[in-house]
Amino acid sequence: MSKLEVGEQSRQRYETRSRPLALWAEFVALYVGLPIFVRITRRTAILLAVIWLAPVFIHYFERRRKPSVYENDWNWRGLRAGLRAVLLRFAVLACLVVLAVWHFTPHALLSLPREHPGTWLLVILLYPVLSVLPQEMIFRSFLLHRYAPLFGVDRGYIAASALAFGYAHLIFLNWVAPAMTAIGGALFAATYRDRRSLALSCFEHALYGCLVFTVGLGQYFYSGSASQH
Numbered sequence: 001m002s003k004l005e006v007g008e009q010s011r012q013r014y015e016t017r018s019r020p021l022a023l024w025a026e027f028v029a030l031y032v033g034l035p036i037f038v039r040i041t042r043r044t045a046i047l048l049a050v051i052w053l054a055p056v057f058i059h060y061f062e063r064r065r066k067p068s069v070y071e072n073d074w075n076w077r078g079l080r081a082g083l084r085a086v087l088l089r090f091a092v093l094a095c096l097v098v099l100a101v102w103h104f105t106p107h108a109l110l111s112l113p114r115e116h117p118g119t120w121l122l123v124i125l126l127y128p129v130l131s132v133l134p135q136e137m138i139f140r141s142f143l144l145h146r147y148a149p150l151f152g153v154d155r156g157y158i159a160a161s162a163l164a165f166g167y168a169h170l171i172f173l174n175w176v177a178p179a180m181t182a183i184g185g186a187l188f189a190a191t192y193r194d195r196r197s198l199a200l201s202c203f204e205h206a207l208y209g210c211l212v213f214t215v216g217l218g219q220y221f222y223s224g225s226a227s228q229h
Contacts, residue, residue, distance in 0.1 A: 031164040055137035078197030108216030128206035140192040161189035176220040
């Protein structure tokens, strides 16, 4: 074997070993470092910029690098195939959430639509586009395609997506937001894994998000809490 061949094999072995390390560093910087940065700066504007700009840049470069991977990412056929199961699960869980709010904080139940119907309607209309879409891009689609070498595409991916999603909501400085979003993140990740439809995971996320703001849990997800000293 020539020195050139030996050198090429050594380079390939080095790249194989170093790639997971680089991916881990990237994952930690993005999904751990950015929430810490937002928490330290305590600025809502930075939070909004991260929510919007991160998915834009990530998907722009990833789609250029791997256009075939993201070609059918929305997968509207997958939405139609999985819609019934998502709606049935939502019907059951929504009843449980309403009962929990009624039992523990009855004064908060339906507080936003009762007291501020205009604001509630605005949230219902804008939340899916301004919040759900970028979050699903970065916590479901990008995380699966980019970090599959680290977590795989099954249970490891679902766990990573759920934990990263819940961790990102620690900036709201309460335990309800991270707990609920970790559970929701697992549901949305499982939906995306099963159907490979970003449209379906966005739809499911929007259902639960609108439920949260409707039944009186929106106070735990208010971005202003991230900017309080």
